[in-house]
Amino acid sequence: MRPLTEEETRVMFEKIAKYIGENLQLLVDRPDGTYCFRLHNDRVYYVSEKILKLAANISGDKLVSLGTCFGKFTKTHKFRLHITALDYLAPYAKYKVWIKPGAEQSFLYGNHVLKSGLGRITENTSQYQGVVVYSMADIPLKLLK
């Protein structure tokens, strides 16, 4: 377990900034506690300082996971965001897309969403923008590019 290097933090921030933009600094600098990113077995975990201190007592090969897994670095050092990061990124999302209940099931099983299935969308969303997909009941479903 170790902190991220400069290069790795930059790659990760660039990825996350696609979805939440400048609100990323609210993740880094939180008023309700010190949270930090730590790397363990190529996975990036977002963990509070208290839990980090406790996790340091577990040996590396026995430690499975700590805090919230945001994503992992692939063998070629690209960052892949995981669905477990959704809870932390959804509140800060800049561009949101709501889908109708009818299309929601199909979407969750991996199919594309047609235009008719689209409920609302924030204005000024440009093409190929990273968005967070919500259901009609304002439940975040997915991070989409």
Add this chain to the structure above:
Amino acid sequence: MEGQNVEELLAKAERDEAEKLQRITVHKELELEFDLGNLLASDRNPPTGLRHAGPTQEAELRALARDNTQLLINQLWQLPTERVEEALVARLPEPTTRLPREKPVPRPRPLTRWQQFARLKGIRPKKKTNLVWDEVSGQWRRRWGYQRARDDTKEWLIEVPSSADPMEDQFAKRIQAKKERVAKNELNRLRNLARAHKIQLPSATGMHPTGHQSKEELGRAMQVARVSTASVGRFQERLPKEKAPRGSGKKRKFQPLFGDFAAEKKSQLEMLRVMNSKKPQMDVTRATNKQMREEDQEEAAKRRKMSQKGKRKGGRQGPGGKRKGGPPSQGGKRKGGLGGKMNSAPPGLGGRRKGGQHHGGKRRK
């Protein structure tokens, strides 16, 4: 009146005394167990008052602690005291409770080379006497060490053997031999130690004096020899079948796990700031699209006016000529300033609309 006050005072004093006495003597059903060496008092009385397990029982806990501490201190006062530099000190007895280990049990060390050999051969250490009779001095002397029995460096007369060079200094030769033996012993001891702690011995040449070396040691010695040229091994050719050694690069050093959190946060925020400042504030495509759309609208308006006035030909040429400029940089930048502001509008406002249809309301100054 005064009499009453005095009486009151006396009564109060009496009550205070009684309270103090009561405080000093504590009554417990079961006596406490004391280990005065560790200043420990164990109370085995069942904690009846604390069975509620509710929110804080602060007052009761505090009273319990006070009582037990009072008993402990009563015991301490009964110890034999002595005076040390103007302070009255009680001499504590030996501690009776056995404390657990602080560190884990030590691992068994690997055997030294002699021990391995002895085990192999089945050699057991022979019991030897401490003192040996020394003929020369006529006394019992140690077997080894200071003023030992047979110390050949301390001889006052040495015969020069017939085979040796008459000019050679035999005394110096013996002292030299002794030094070599001592050095060899020291080397072996350090090697045993290194093997026990699994660290690498630093060696000047990497070659063993007697030539018994393992494959890894030879490989390492070769690597060191290759790198010790003026160009640090860059122009050394390899033998036809020699392979480059793996893992001879620099080891990466990472930040410590619990480094300074504030510093980490600051550097991350700084990186974010730099990232945000590098991103272009205006989206070039959107700016150009907007510009072109507005120009189209103006042309359409002009054309309508021209057609109303009836001058169709002239009207068509004019606005058409202007179009070639495309989005000049200054025009683009102005639009971009407005365009950038539009981008960062809170998404909640525009939530109802599909796509990004702007009003035509922005006027170019």
